[in-house]
Amino acid sequence: MKIFQIxxxxxxxxxxxxxxxxxxxxxxxxxxxxxxFSRGTKPEDVDCFQFGNKAEIYWHGIMTRLTDRHGxxxxxxxxxxxxxxxxxxxxxxxxxxxxxYYLNIQLLFEFLREYNKPVVWTLHDCWSYTGHxxxxxxxxxxxxxxxxxxxxxxxxYPGSILLDHSTQNYRTKKQLFTSLVKLHLVTxxxxxxxxxxxxxxxxxPCTAIPNGIEIEKFVYRENNLKNxxxxxxxxxxxGVANVWTEQKGINDFIQLxxxxxxxxxxxxxxxxxxxxxxxxxxxxxxDRTKNIEELIDYYSMADIYFNSSIEETMxxxxxxxxxxxxxxxxxxxxxxxxxxxDGCGVVLEPHDTEGVARAFAxxxxxxxxxKNACLAYRQRFDKKISNEAYYKLYCSML
Numbered sequence: 001m002k003i004f005q006i007x008x009x010x011x012x013x014x015x016x017x018x019x020x021x022x023x024x025x026x027x028x029x030x031x032x033x034x035x036x037f038s039r040g041t042k043p044e045d046v047d048c049f050q051f052g053n054k055a056e057i058y059w060h061g062i063m064t065r066l067t068d069r070h071g072x073x074x075x076x077x078x079x080x081x082x083x084x085x086x087x088x089x090x091x092x093x094x095x096x097x098x099x100x101y102y103l104n105i106q107l108l109f110e111f112l113r114e115y116n117k118p119v120v121w122t123l124h125d126c127w128s129y130t131g132h133x134x135x136x137x138x139x140x141x142x143x144x145x146x147x148x149x150x151x152x153x154x155x156x157y158p159g160s161i162l163l164d165h166s167t168q169n170y171r172t173k174k175q176l177f178t179s180l181v182k183l184h185l186v187t188x189x190x191x192x193x194x195x196x197x198x199x200x201x202x203x204x205p206c207t208a209i210p211n212g213i214e215i216e217k218f219v220y221r222e223n224n225l226k227n228x229x230x231x232x233x234x235x236x237x238x239g240v241a242n243v244w245t246e247q248k249g250i251n252d253f254i255q256l257x258x259x260x261x262x263x264x265x266x267x268x269x270x271x272x273x274x275x276x277x278x279x280x281x282x283x284x285x286x287d288r289t290k291n292i293e294e295l296i297d298y299y300s301m302a303d304i305y306f307n308s309s310i311e312e313t314m315x316x317x318x319x320x321x322x323x324x325x326x327x328x329x330x331x332x333x334x335x336x337x338x339x340x341x342d343g344c345g346v347v348l349e350p351h352d353t354e355g356v357a358r359a360f361a362x363x364x365x366x367x368x369x370x371k372n373a374c375l376a377y378r379q380r381f382d383k384k385i386s387n388e389a390y391y392k393l394y395c396s397m398l
Contacts, residue, residue, distance in 0.1 A: 001031040001394060004090035008100035010035045011043035014316055015096050015124050018211060020046050025387040034088055036081055038102035049084050052077030052102050060101035068132065068160035069169065071105040078104040082111045092394055095121040099158060109176040118182040118397035123192060125313055128177060129199035131166030135311040137334055138247045145198050174200045184397060188314035189335035209390060212383025213319050218296055220325035225301040229284060234265035235364055238302035240317045241270045249308020250275065255353040257283050269298060299324035304363055310350045312336045323378040327370035329359045341380065343373030
């Protein structure tokens with residue numbers, strides 16, 4: 001069996017790591033896999049193919065901002081990719097993120113329809129079935145269920161500063177994406193699967209396969225981070241994000257800084273310099289961690305992990321924290337609650353910061369019980385379970 005994966009990146013970011021994990025799993029089964037990607041560095045331990053160039057990505061980004069026709073540029077890069085697929089002759093093509101200023105969706109899907117081999121498409125966000133945005137919960141928009149128009153998130157990724165072509169984008173996507181006879185969708189959560197089934201994908205087979213975690217690596221371990229940060233006597237509440245936005249809950253942390261007493265310490269990872277200026281002095285705001293090992297140390301240091309996001313298609317950080325034995329407080333929004341196992345934390349309505357503060361106190365008072373529940377639940381996140389689910393899906397499509 002030969003699988004050809006396509007993603008924005010390879011080996012970096014959550015989607016890039018998932019692609020590499022699947023490649024390693026296929027090799028263990030005696031199968032072949034190639035990962036095609038456009039951005040970032042090229043890993044050495046997998047068969048991969050980097051296509052396109054920075055100039056074409058930059059141009060695609062500019063034209064998206066001017067025309068709101070994301071996914072309709074990068075023709076040269078896409079033709080290069082198609083030639084590679086023809087040469088590789090895969091049995092199955094596995095799509096991941098096909099947005100990100102690097103692919104022409106019309107050229108790609110016209111080729112896939114002609115190639116007529118099975119296609120697995122893992123939807124890591126909502127971009128595939130909307131006329132513009134990758135998430136819509138923050139504005140409570142459901143126009144995508146019928147047809148997008150007058151997009152309220154036009155300036156959000158993939159941002160357009162001038163035009164609104166959400167209706168045209170929606171129609172283009174619907175026509176292209178539903179044209180494949182042998183397409184099977186995968187979502188990382190039941191929530192996203194339910195959303196997909198309300199979209200123009202409603203007649204396409206869809207399976208929920210949660211993103212797996214390397215549980216042998218994400219384990220609790222003793223460290224001196226509290227001493228290093230000068231907070232050894234504090235109850236540490238940790239938050240992690242790639243970019244801290246309102247959707248990710250930056251304002252909730254600011255409110256909690258006022259509500260919590262001095263026995264608590266809020267620590268936020270992934271804060272850029274501009275946002276650091278917004279935060280009160282009693283929040284420790286840190287840059288992104290340099291590597292996974294450092295991130296595991298922070299999870300292990302924390303007494304509670306607070307997932308303040310209201311828009312997640314799974315919420316990997318919640319699972320990673322639980323694997324490290326750290327209880328979670330999270331909001332009942334999108335897919336976030338699915339990762340909070342029984343006894344592993346508390347789930348509340350979005351932005352109920354007073355309730356969050358009470359939940360912190362509840363968990364601290366029964367810390368050992370919550371930690372034991374996390375350690376008992378962590379096996380369910382094992383990436384081997386997810387990888388084997390994908391393997392069964394591949395086999396079923398041949």
